[in-house]
Each structure stands twice: as C-alpha cells, then as structure tokens.
Amino acid sequence: MSGHGVALRVVACGKTFADGTRALAPVTLDVGRGETAVLLGPSGCGKTTLLRIIAGLETPDPGGRVLFGDSDVTGVPIERRNVGMVFQSYALFPNMNVADNIGYGLKVRGVGEAERKARVAALVALTGIEGLERRRIDQLSGGQRQRVALARAVAVQPSVLLLDEPLTALDAALRERLRGELNRLLRTLGITTIYVTHDQAEAMALGDRIVVMREGAIAQIGTPRAVYFAPENRFVAEFVGAANLIEAACNGATLALPGGTLPVADGALHGPATAMIRPEAIKIVPAENASLIGLVDSVSFLGDRQRVLISAAATKVITADVPNAIALAAGDRVGLSVEPAAIRLLPGDTT
Amino acid sequence: MTKPTFMRLCLLPLAVVVAAFFVLPMARLVLIGATGRHGIAAYAAIVIEPRYAASLLDTVLLALATTVTTLLIATVSGLFLQRRRFPGRALLVAMLTLPLAFPGVVIGFLIILLAGRQGLLGDVTLALFGHKEVLAYSLAGLFLGYLYFSIPRVILTIMAAAEKLDPSLEEAARTLGAGAWAIHRDIILPALAPALIASGAIVFATAMGAFGTAFTLATDIDVLPMLIYTEFTLSANIATAAALSVGLGLVTWAILALARIYGGNTVAANG
Ligand SMILES: Nc1ncnc2c1ncn2[C@@H]1O[C@H](COP(=O)(O)OP(=O)(O)OP(=O)(O)O)[C@@H](O)[C@H]1O
Ligand SMILES: [Mg+2]
Numbered sequence: 173m174s175g176h177g178v179a180l181r182v183v184a185c186g187k188t189f190a191d192g193t194r195a196l197a198p199v200t201l202d203v204g205r206g207e208t209a210v211l212l213g214p215s216g217c218g219k220t221t222l223l224r225i226i227a228g229l230e231t232p233d234p235g236g237r238v239l240f241g242d243s244d245v246t247g248v249p250i251e252r253r254n255v256g257m258v259f260q261s262y263a264l265f266p267n268m269n270v271a272d273n274i275g276y277g278l279k280v281r282g283v284g285e286a287e288r289k290a291r292v293a294a295l296v297a298l299t300g301i302e303g304l305e306r307r308r309i310d311q312l313s314g315g316q317r318q319r320v321a322l323a324r325a326v327a328v329q330p331s332v333l334l335l336d337e338p339l340t341a342l343d344a345a346l347r348e349r350l351r352g353e354l355n356r357l358l359r360t361l362g363i364t365t366i367y368v369t370h371d372q373a374e375a376m377a378l379g380d381r382i383v384v385m386r387e388g389a390i391a392q393i394g395t396p397r398a399v400y401f402a403p404e405n406r407f408v409a410e411f412v413g414a415a416n417l418i419e420a421a422c423n424g425a426t427l428a429l430p431g432g433t434l435p436v437a438d439g440a441l442h443g444p445a446t447a448m449i450r451p452e453a454i455k456i457v458p459a460e461n462a463s464l465i466g467l468v469d470s471v472s473f474l475g476d477r478q479r480v481l482i483s484a485a486a487t488k489v490i491t492a493d494v495p496n497a498i499a500l501a502a503g504d505r506v507g508l509s510v511e512p513a514a515i516r517l518l519p520g521d522t523t
Numbered sequence: 524m525t526k527p528t529f530m531r532l533c534l535l536p537l538a539v540v541v542a543a544f545f546v547l548p549m550a551r552l553v554l555i556g557a558t559g560r561h562g563i564a565a566y567a568a569i570v571i572e573p574r575y576a577a578s579l580l581d582t583v584l585l586a587l588a589t590t591v592t593t594l595l596i597a598t599v600s601g602l603f604l605q606r607r608r609f610p611g612r613a614l615l616v617a618m619l620t621l622p623l624a625f626p627g628v629v630i631g632f633l634i635i636l637l638a639g640r641q642g643l644l645g646d647v648t649l650a651l652f653g654h655k656e657v658l659a660y661s662l663a664g665l666f667l668g669y670l671y672f673s674i675p676r677v678i679l680t681i682m683a684a685a686e687k688l689d690p691s692l693e694e695a696a697r698t699l700g701a702g703a704w705a706i707h708r709d710i711i712l713p714a715l716a717p718a719l720i721a722s723g724a725i726v727f728a729t730a731m732g733a734f735g736t737a738f739t740l741a742t743d744i745d746v747l748p749m750l751i752y753t754e755f756t757l758s759a760n761i762a763t764a765a766a767l768s769v770g771l772g773l774v775t776w777a778i779l780a781l782a783r784i785y786g787g788n789t790v791a792a793n794g
C-alpha cells in the first residue's frame with residue numbers, strides 16, 4: 173500500500189480569523205508526491221492553521237487556493253478531500269474499540285466487511301499493535317494511541333497525510349523511538365505528508381524538507397541540511413539548532429573580532445555583518461599559532477562532548493562543542509579555529 | 524470512644540431520617556395496600572381490574588410518549604443551540620429556564636389557555652376548519668403540559684453535555700469521510716448517550732408521577748396519580764389507593780434503576 177500520494181500545492185493561503193486575528197500571511201508551498209514536509213516553528217506561528225487549511229477544516233482568506241495534484245480542492249468539503257489526519261490529542265473515538273477506530277473511514281466509505289477486516293489487520297501489523305484490536309481506547313497507553321491514530325488516518329489511503337504534533341504528548345524516550353518508527357512507516361507508505369512540530373530534532377529526522385515558520389509567514393523552506401547549514405536569516409539560524417551569532421566587521425576575506433580574526437570563504441561582503449557559527453564547528457587549538465584567542469569561561473561535561481563558553485574572543489560569549497577528551501578549565505587561554513566554509517554570513521540585520 | 528463506634532454514631536441521623544421518612548411510611552403503605560376487602564389481592568387488582576389496568580397502561584404510555592418526544596425535540600434543539608450563534612440566542616437560552624419555575628398547576632392553566640375551550644388552538648381551528656379543537660382536558664393536553672416543562676430542562680442538559688464534546692472527534696470523523704448523518708449516529712449520539720438516558724429517566728419518572736397538571740386539567744383524565752387521588756379522597760378507598768401508589772412507585776423506580784445501570788451515575792446528578 174504505497175504511492176497513493178499526490179503533489180500538494182498551497183497558493184497564497186492566508187487566514188484571518190473572525191475576531192481579526194491574522195494567523196497566517198498568504199503563504200505558498202509546494203510539496204512533491206510522496207514527500208514529507210515538516211512545518212516547524214514556535215508556538216502560535218500558524219502551523220496548525222496552515223495544516224487545517226490543507227485539511228479543509230478552515231477556509232483560506234479569499235484568493236488562497238489548495239491543489240491536490242491537478243485538482244483544485246479549495247471548495248471541496250473535508251469529508252470528500254481524502255486526507256488522513258492525526259490530531260495532537262489523537263481524537264480517537266471512545267465508543268469504539270481499536271479495530272473499529274481504524275476501520276471507521278473504510279466503513280463510512282462503504283467498504284465491505286471482509287475487505288475492511290483484511291485492511292485493518294494489515295494496518296495493525298504495520299503499526300505493531302497486534303493483540304490490541306478489541307481494546308477500548310481508554311485501555312491504551314499514549315504510544316499505542318498514537319499508533320492507532322496513525323493507522324486510522326492511513327487506512328483510507330489518503331492523498332495527503334497530515335500530522336499535528338503527533339509525538340508531543342509522549343515522554344522523551346518514547347518520542348525518540350516512535351520518531352524512528354514513524355520515519356520508516358512514512359517511507360514505506362510513500363504518502364505525501366505534512367508534519368507539524370515545534371521540535372527541531374523531530375523536524376530534522378523526519379522531513380525531506382523543512383518549512384520554518386514565524387509569525388504566520390514562512391521564514392525558509394529547505395532540506396534539513398540547507399536549513400541547518402545555510403539558514404537564510406537570523407531567526408532560522410537560532411530556531412534550528414544552537415548557533416553563535418557574531419556581529420563583526422568583514423573586509424571581504426576575514427572577520428575582525430576583539431580576540432583576533434577569522435578567515436571567511438564567501439567574502440564578497442564588506443562592512444558590518446552577522447556571522448553564524450554552529451558550536452560544533454569551533455575547534456580549540458593551541459593559543460600560540462591561532463588567529464583568534466579567547467578565555468574559557470566555563471566547561472560543562474555532556475558525556476559525548478563538552479560545551480565550552482568562551483569570552484573575550486568576540487563581542488559576546490561564544491559557545492563551542494568540543495570533543496570530550498580535551499582537558500580544559502575555566503580561565504584557560506585558548507585559540508579558536510573555524511573552517512571558512514562553516515561560517516555563514518547572514519544578510520544585514522533584517523530579522 | 525473507638526473508631527467503629529464513632530462511625531456508627533455518625534450513621535445515626537441518616538438512619539433516623541431513612542426510617543422516619545422512607546422505610547416506615549413505605550412499609551405502612553405496603554401493608555395498608557393489603558388491608559382492603561380483597562387483602563393482598565388488591566395488588567393483583569392493579570393489573571386485573573380493567574379500570575386500574577387501563578389507567579396504568581395510559582400512564583405508562585403517556586410517560587413513554589413524553590419521554591421519546593422530549594428526547595427527540597430536545598436533542599435536535601439542544602445541539603442546534605449549542606453550536607449556532609445567532610441574535611437572540613442568549614435570551615432564548617435564558618427563557619428555557621422559565622418553565623422550571625412553574626408548578627404543575629400553572630402549567631395546567633397555560634395548557635387550558637392554549638388548547639382549552641376558550642383557547643388559542645380552538646380559535647384558530649374554528650377560523651380555519653369551522654370546528655373548535657379542544658385538547659386541554661384529555662391525555663393530549665397532559666402530554667402537551669409535560670412536554671412544556673420537560674423539553675427545556677432536557678435541552679439544557681443536552682447543551683451542557685454537547686459543550687463537553689471534543690470538537691476534534693467530529694473533525695476526525697469528517698477527515699475520514701463521514702457525512703453529517705454518520706457523524707451524529709456514530710460520534711455525537713454515543714457521546715451524548717449517558718445524558719440522554721439520564722434525562723430520559725427523569726422525564727419518564729416525572730410524567731408518571733406528576734399530579735398538579737393533571738389535577739388542573741382534570742375531568743377526562745384517568746392517569747394513575749389522579750386515580751390514586753380519587754380513590755383516596757372521594758371514595759375513601761384507602762387500601763386501593765395505597766396499592767396503586769406502591770404499583771406506581773415500583774414502575775418508576777424500575778425505570779430509574781435501569782437508567783442507572785445503562786447510563787452510569789449521572790442519573791441522580793441530572794435530576
Ligand atoms: N479559531 C481561532 N480564532 C482566533 N484566533 C485563532 C484561532 N485559531 C488560532 N488562532 C490564532 O492564530 C495563531 C496561530 O495559531 P496556530 O494554532 O496555527 O498556531 P501553532 O503554530 O499551531 O501553535 P502551537 O505550536 O502552539 O500549536 C495564534 O495566534 C492563535 O491564537
Ligand atoms: Mg498547533
């Protein structure tokens with residue numbers, strides 16, 4: 173059961189609620205057939221609103237259109253859009269058991285009993301909830317509920333699968349495990365998927381592409397690598413992963429900092445700039461032959477690595493993640509080196 | 524004082540109240556029912572004697588009709604009122620509590636104004652069909668009266684229950700392709716079932732035992748509470764009145780017990 177997806181196009185869909193709240197500026201988004209796009213952004217940035225517009229649970233402001241493949245579904249009511257949706261609360265039907273929940277979409281579509289049973293059994297096996305078919309919903313754990321909700325959503329072989337923070341309600345360890353399972357399942361199913369989360373690790377792990385949202389607008393669309401290594405603005409740099417954002421003067425080849433200089437690669441820029449450097453891109457080197465010198469402020473041992481805060485090198489404290497074997501102590505004078513390619517100069521200070 | 528003794532002392536007031544207002548009168552009622560000319564057979568008379576049996580049947584049918592009609596109208600209206608926002612809604616909802624404030628006598632009076640000999644219904648039918656329709660002094664009048672005070676009460680219960688429904692359940696059903704009809708059948712009504720059973724039981728019990736309205740409309744109506752009244756006051760047939768009372772109590776109690784079994788614990792709370 174793979175490859176039922178269609179390409180999804182969202183064209184200039186904005187949303188202003190009846191009370192005047194502008195939840196979404198007109199956004200345009202293309203998601204390829206079978207692709208998983210993750211909507212990532214802080215709380216209240218309009219992720220759910222965009223998802224509900226795609227589902228047909230909200231209508232976009234005039235001018236906005238939603239297309240599934242070649243067909244314009246903007247005016248098509250939700251029950252005929254053929255979307256699968258997993259709600260944050262799961263919204264499982266409490267008056268039905270697990271099997272009836274999963275088979276409900278097939279039942280209202282008039283799929284015969286025998287076929288329905290077979291399809292439900294296949295989904296039960298696929299999501300690993302064998303033996304729970306007759307259970308009531310209130311007899312399931314959070315993780316089991318999440319699987320039932322997913323099985324129910326994909327049972328109808330939807331054109332588009334929509335998931336609204338499906339793992340947020342679970343504890344951290346379970347979340348990590350289910351994330352892996354979900355990833356495998358989405359690849360197996362090959363359905364076009366929109367996945368909403370405010371957890372950037374989840375977004376990286378699951379998304380073919382990440383749509384970073386901010387205050388009702390799209391801040392950047394790109395692959396997880398592009399969003400991480402080449403953020404287009406300050407907001408994306410800070411929201412996705414940890415980042416040092418360093419204000420410095422650039423002369424085209426190097427950045428001039430209080431503690432020395434750093435060579436840059438894309439040095440077309442002259443004048444004041446904001447340089448984005450990921451903590452793990454910073455190497456600690458002997459101070460003698462380093463171009464940039466700093467003082468160790470504090471060291472936190474994190475097990476697989478250690479996080480070092482360094483002052484005096486730049487106008488503000490720099491965070492560096494370095495291998496756990498290097499011996500460092502507060503007050504040490506250290507040299508810093510960064511691959512020129514790992515320094516990203518952000519345009520001006522627009523955001 | 525040991526703990527168990529103390530607990531027993533605390534139980535004392537409850538025991539006194541139960542004994543004084545419940546066990547003793549009930550026991551006496553049951554006994555009186557068997558002291559008439561026919562002894563214990565007075566109880567059999569409820570179902571054997573045609574007049575009593577007919578009255579029992581009428582009362583049960585009236586209560587059933589009231590319950591079913593009330594639930595139908597109140598569910599539809601309650602769901603509508605809970606979901607739609609329209610001008611005047613708040614006033615309408617506030618007015619729904621009005622009938623709760625009236626005693627049965629006043630409701631009987633209102634029914635006479637509506638469908639009595641000088642009533643609105645009579646005037647309208649006279650103008651339209653040339654004959655005066657008078658419903659007030661029959662079972663139909665009583666039926667209207669009971670609807671009048673049970674519908675608003677059940678609407679309020681349904682609205683409260685619908686308020687607590689998780690809207691995402693309905694949305695989930697819609698994404699799965701369910702139309703309005705399927706959503707109501709599979710999602711909303713099952714979720715409202717406890718409230719429906721509970722308020723249905725209360726409506727039934729009230730319609731079985733209400734007296735004031737029947738007494739005001741009088742003449743033509745032979746429902747059980749009226750029968751008990753006439754046997755007791757006019758015929759001084761105390762034994763029969765007691766037997767009928769016990770019969771009425773049993774039927775009503777059985778319905779409430781069934782509702783409690785199927786509807787969970789909400790029955791008493793919604794009273
Ligand atoms: N029905 C509504 N009426 C008015 N405003 C709304 C409504 N639904 C959402 N909003 C507002 O729209 C904005 C975006 O909401 P949305 O639910 O899309 O955010 P979100 O990104 O999903 O946030 P979260 O991560 O907290 O779920 C918020 O400011 C919210 O208050
Ligand atoms: Mg949300």
